[in-house]
Amino acid sequence: MARLADPAASRVVLVGGARYTHLRALPTVANNVDELAAIFTDPELWGLPAGNCTVVRDPQSPQDIDTALAAAAGSVRPDGLLLFYFAGHGLIDPLTGALHLAVTGTNRNMVHSTATPFEWVRRWFLNAPAGARVVILDCCYSGRATEGMGEPAAIADEVEIDRTCVLVAAPANRTALAPPGERFTAFTGVLIDVMRAGLPGGPALLDMDTLYRRAEQTQHARNRPLPQLRARNGGERIPLVRNLAAVAGAGDEETEPPAPPPRIPLPRPGDVFTPTDELDYDEETGGPYGPVAVLAYDQRLGALGVRLGRPVQRPPGDVLGDRRLATALGPAEVRDGGPVSGVVLVVAELKRGARGIPGARRLSGSLVTLPLGTEPGLVAETVRRAWVFVGYLGWRPGQLEAELAQRALVPSPEPLTSWLDRQADRPLDRRSDHDR
Structure with a gap:
């Protein structure tokens, strides 16, 4: 039966980029990381020690993110969870097609030298001894497709990491990250709501698949871009928090899958x-x-x-x-x-x-x-x-x-x-x- 990772053996890194010198500000991102830190350290939900939860607000340089990851990956234990969360601007290097995570001074004309390559995140996760690994990305990014309609890789495929569960907001490249008037960004707000309030009729522990399905269902109902999940070897079953709304004895129940999107005519060139x-x-x-x-x-x-x-x-x-x-x-x-x-x-x-x-x-x-x-x-x-x-x-x-x-x-x-x-x-x- 699934159980939560040992909080004492786990490490969480939460990165939020709200203020930028050359990019649009994303003020609600600061609320994201603060609330997620409160959720993970809440004894009723998980009970992660505060010292095991690193919050990086408005990183000034790519090395700020790398340093936080190095410390977490180096101290997590085999019976623990290593979790990395990023909210902010994501940019694609136009020459390599590689995803980069923006920091305060990122310049979109110098992505390769002013933003954090996602490859750095991948390296730390591949080398970490953690028994469970989770990456959550909530960022806008520029979509891409190769010349002549070669294969345009989905962002979730770009960030897939072996033995790691990756949940990606995957917004379209034109979508505002944070809807006006809302406290959190659109995608993270759904995750926070579910983890805080629980899921009636859901399992005793809210795992990655349950969170993904609820986020997909909610985003679909709100006409917002759908998230993506990539997991291998049962990574989608990694639990994050207790389900406060679970009914006794219903711990193994599955949530209803989201309704399929309506059928529409396929787009055509010239539309x-x-x-x-x-x-x-x-x-x-x-x-x-x-x-x-x-x-x-x-x-x-x-x-x-x-x-x-x-x-x-x-x-x-x-x-x-x-x-x-x-x-x-x-x-x-x-x-x-x-x-x-x-x-x-x-x-x-x-x-x-x-x-x-x-x-x-x-x-x-x-x-x-x-x-x-x-x-x-x-x-x-x-x-x-x-x-x-x-x-x-x-x-x-x-x-x-x-x-x-x-x-x-x-x-x-x-x-x-x-x-x-x-x-x-x-x-x-x-x-x-x-x-x-």
Whole structure:
């Protein structure tokens, strides 16, 4: 029968990044770590000694997180639990695709040197002698998909650690971490509510699977992004706290699984979606996100798309790095396609009766995505007009479908051509990484 880890043998590290020099502040994150520390040290729930619970508020450097992990991993015992929790900004290194955890001074243009690589967390967990290991991440991050619709790894797959249970909030890359007016961040708030109040009809001990299922069910009901769980060798059965609402003798009962999301039509290249309140905040620019267009979709691999409403004040030739191609495209408008930088995409409208372009992917009507290596002479013959996008959006497998099912994104009644014809919201001076 499952039992709680020995509190005296366990170590917990809670990291909360609420204040940043270059990133948006997340004030409710401070409440997250304080309340979780109170829960884990509560004798009625677990009784972790206060000295075994390290709270790192607003880490100033990557080494602050590394030092706390080193101490915890070095002192946890085989009969104990090693738990690491992080709430704050998560950033993807555009060159390596690796997840980094932001600290106070993190600069999104220097992620590799100003943020904590998640690989540091993985190293400490792999070497720790703990009998039970748990990682919980509650952070926004920039989604990614490789060029040409290679496999876009889900964030939970990126942070999977052998012999460790990993629970990830997995918000979309456009979702605000903390809903206005709420005391805690959306995902952690659910965990706190369940651990504090208990789960009527649930098991005597609230394990990772029970917490995950309740978080998934609650987030689905609130039209919020769904969490992900990765566990091996029974890691999902690791209990964290006692269930204060458990009925005597019902300790082994299972909670009801969440209702499946409603069936929706699969998205298609060329579809345009507009965000509702849940996705109406751009983590990168601090403004409304606006409409997005799907440029590529595969049910197994995920989706790739671009924002439609943000112009960039740069000549197409500078962005493309090919003056001949820019001349062949004509007066193309440059727009900011999304937070995943270092990639340029071209949407082109073909002339009536024009022959096909090798490698072009059809979107809708006469619109296609144009390979950047297309011969300029062929472009001049076949392309009527074009739009150049700097950066893109990536959806992991099932993520776009979930956002549609939750109505975080809704289909636009207007076709892609109408959105492309519109004047975009406001100009930006966006430069790709190699131009900085």
